[in-house]
Amino acid sequence: ICDENPGIIIFSTSAPYTAHLIARELKRQYGYPWVADFRDEWSQNPYLSAATRYHWKRHKKAEQTVLHEADAVISVTDKITRGLQVIAPDSQAAFYTIPNGFDPxxxxxxxxxxxxxxxxxxxxxxxxxxxxxxxxxxxxxxxxxxxxxxxxxxxxxxxxxxxxxxxxxxxxxxxxxxxxxxxxxxxxxxxxxxxxxxxxxxxxxxxxxxxxxxxxxxxxxxxxxxxxxxxxxxxxxxxxxxxxxxxxxxxxxxxxxxxxxxxxxxxxxxxxxxxxxxxxxxRFNRERQAKQLAKIMERIQRKEYGAYP
Structure with missing residues (x-):
């Protein structure tokens, strides 16, 4: 898909968190704009379990690479968005919140x-x-x-x-x-x-x-x-x-x-x-939220990484 569509936006959503790691590799290979969408927290998720301390460290390290290499990071609540910004204060990504919603x-x-x-x-x-x-x-x-x-x-x-x-x-x-x-x-x-x-x-x-x-x-x-x-x-x-x-x-x-x-x-x-x-x-009609996502993607593609309009 990336070969056939030069400049296409890479979009990944979690969970599973593996989706972000696949998108990260595509970003590294092609350099195309990447939007990482978090439906839930990652390392801050109270329901996340890791088999060992080593596995926990791998989770946190992988999360950091996503937050620092994505061009934009979206989450479903302001609390999650702020939490991601706190653990990656040096990230150059633009951070946005688009909540879940319903389809009428x-x-x-x-x-x-x-x-x-x-x-x-x-x-x-x-x-x-x-x-x-x-x-x-x-x-x-x-x-x-x-x-x-x-x-x-x-x-x-x-x-x-x-x-x-x-x-x-x-x-x-x-x-x-x-x-x-x-x-x-x-x-x-x-x-x-x-x-x-x-x-x-x-x-x-x-x-x-x-x-x-x-x-x-x-x-x-x-x-x-x-x-x-x-x-x-x-x-x-x-x-x-x-x-x-x-x-x-x-x-x-x-x-x-x-x-x-x-x-x-x-x-x-x-x-x-x-x-x-x-x-x-x-405000939580999915049609309206899809328009918000489209605006964010347009801005990322134009490399306008400011606050959400």
């Missing part, structure tokens, strides 16, 4: 937006893989629902919690709960259809630098969000900015209690607990 065409086959009391049970839904660490994030939420049931504020007979995606349910606190439905992987459209009918969409993420991709589909569907997220994370900030739901944090406490009670009472009344800011949500 994904929602054409069913109604996206705020519903009324159509569900016979108050329905809460989490979509996505639940590994052991993410399952731990759901435990305060499970315990709080049990507590609110015991106090009579939310009878569990009126609750349905849907956990869609591969999951680790080995913790005994998930056992014997007939109000929880677990289901393995579903095709994307089927999962979105279920989300479009939920009363509260659950977002669980401990990484303080991350959004997680699901938040953008939740926003695109205009479903109320329960953020089991770090209170200073980009996800928390976006939920608040878009008036899209609740930021309950990572632990049990009054914020989680109040969020669940408010959502439940809104369901009882047949009203939505939120009125999302559609102008904020529109």
């Amino acid at each position: 065409d994904d929602f054409l086959s069913f109604h996206a937006g705020l519903g009324t009391k159509s569900n016979q049970q108050w329905t809460l839904t989490h979509v996505g893989t639940v590994n052991r660490s993410r399952a731990e994030l759901l435990l305060p939420f499970i315990r709080t629902l049990k507590k609110l049931s015991t106090s009579g504020k939310i009878p569990l007979s009126t609750v349905k919690l849907q956990l869609i995606g591969a999951g680790d349910w080995s913790n005994p606190e998930f056992s014997g709960l007939d109000w929880i439905e677990t289901q393995n992987y579903l095709p994307h459209q089927e999962a979105l259809k279920i989300l479009s009918q939920t009363d509260l969409a659950i977002l669980a993420e401990a990484n303080p630098a991350a959004y997680t991709g699901k938040i953008f589909e939740y926003l695109g569907l205009q479903k109320p969000i329960l953020g089991l997220v770090h209170p200073e994370s980009p996800a928390a900030q976006l939920i608040k900015e878009a008036d899209a739901g609740y930021v309950a944090g990572l632990e049990e406490g009054p914020l989680l209690d109040e969020a669940l009670i408010n959502s439940y009472q809104s369901w009882q009344k047949g009203i939505s607990p939120v009125q999302p800011n559609l102008e904020v949500i529109a």
Whole structure:
């Protein structure tokens, strides 16, 4: 491809991080402009595991070569972008942030937006893989629902919690709960259809630098969000900015209690607990983001490495 298209822009995206190393070799061989896109952190990623200290050093060294040899570096949050700049202060690359987003065409086959009391049970839904660490994030939420049931504020007979995606349910606190439905992987459209009918969409993420991709589909569907997220994370900030739901944090406490009670009472009344800011949500339309990426590539090709216009 590089031989047949002189001057073409090399674009790599991670994970896997190997994509950047392949692009680095192409950059060294051809000298063409290179844009390195990070969907997640690399050496700063809390979920990255290395077999030995030697492997960890190799990760960090490879990351440095990418950050110093790419012409532009893009990430999905300002926190990740700043983190990459901090660990490569001498890099001559231009650094940009383009967040993840949603494709409105994904929602054409069913109604996206705020519903009324159509569900016979108050329905809460989490979509996505639940590994052991993410399952731990759901435990305060499970315990709080049990507590609110015991106090009579939310009878569990009126609750349905849907956990869609591969999951680790080995913790005994998930056992014997007939109000929880677990289901393995579903095709994307089927999962979105279920989300479009939920009363509260659950977002669980401990990484303080991350959004997680699901938040953008939740926003695109205009479903109320329960953020089991770090209170200073980009996800928390976006939920608040878009008036899209609740930021309950990572632990049990009054914020989680109040969020669940408010959502439940809104369901009882047949009203939505939120009125999302559609102008904020529109910023995460992928068509708009593709235009941002195109502008960056045009600037890199012209060797204009300034701040994003």
